[in-house]
Amino acid sequence: MTAVTANDVSLSWYEASARQRIDALFDAGSFFEFIGPELREISPHLSIFGLPEQFDDGIVIGRGRLDGAPVLVAAQEGRFMGGAFGEVHGAKLTGLLRAARALKQDVLILFDTGGVRLQEANAGELAIAEIMRAVIEARRVGVNIVGLIGGRAGCYGGGSLIAGTCSRLVISEQGRLSVSGPEVIETNRGIEEFDSRDRALVWRTMGGKHRYLIGGADIFVDDEALAFRQAAIAALKAGRGCDVMPLEAEQARLERRLQRFGEAEDPVEIWQALGIDDPTDVPALPTGAFLRAANDRENADDAR
């Protein structure tokens, strides 16, 4: 057996492109792309609006090896249209997940998305529904679907719904996970409710540390491609199916969580209620100290 080699160059996950992330994640030279840019499978909608297309429609899909094991992968490019789901973008991920079910192969989804692309909203919304169904159908036959969140666009809108159906979620401090984004909340509920320009508030409420503390994500990592690789290997080994009992337990936990923290005005109050000694220090804590402080965090257990 040949030794597995990963790209060990230090790379910020947040700053990297979708293709750079895949290169750094997989065993060196093992990635093979499906429906690559040379096939020019572009969006049929963007040209109507006079908008530039991208040859891969903002998502790279394919197969590779992770620590020797065959894995399927989809990586969103957060800088193209905010990584948003359109018709082709969504169909590529749906197809990959259906292949995963047929092949019984695990999948990594590298989220970097603001949600559905407004210019092709109907197709995008349908794609989100198809993808969630495909995730559950794959999980029902024992396939693990692990989401990695740490990109510039975060994981918002329909992307956050898909993330909620995954077997496991890995997140970095830079990663943000939320249904509505900061600007959406401010637009709908006013600046008193949420000031989208307050970056500390955005990261405090939607960022990786808070999501990890309240059981919205399962593994917390540094903003390093190698850290995401190791976390992905560990998450795939956890191996869990998708059954009704853990989902009912999770529903009960979420109801308890709402009772426990529903009155909180700010995440710092939640961190205090979780028993963290110096809750205002959480945003400044380095990873090691943060993970120790997070000992009594909320946990989604086997539901995700």
Place this chain on the structure above:
Amino acid sequence: MEKLSFRLSAPKRAGGTRTQAIVGVVASGNLEVLLERASPADTCTIDIATAANGFGAVWDAVVRDFVARRSAGGLRISINDGGARPDTVALRLAQGVRKIEEPER
């Protein structure tokens, strides 16, 4: 949107054996460049779709300079542009020919 096409005679043939390479992302001030070995060895074709209208003369100057300086013979280059500046375009094109020359793993 504006579409531009160039077919230029290239003094130097592109190196390496990779069949294709892609660099960059379509975003504001950025562009993607797809390079394929699909032209005669002494020719470079460049097709551009750009969000910024009316810059044909600038594109003409940038791609002619690129083909004169770099090893671009035999390449079919396709560009999706989100309004990148000429220096960014020149850097991406240089990055592209370097990438298609890289040894295959």
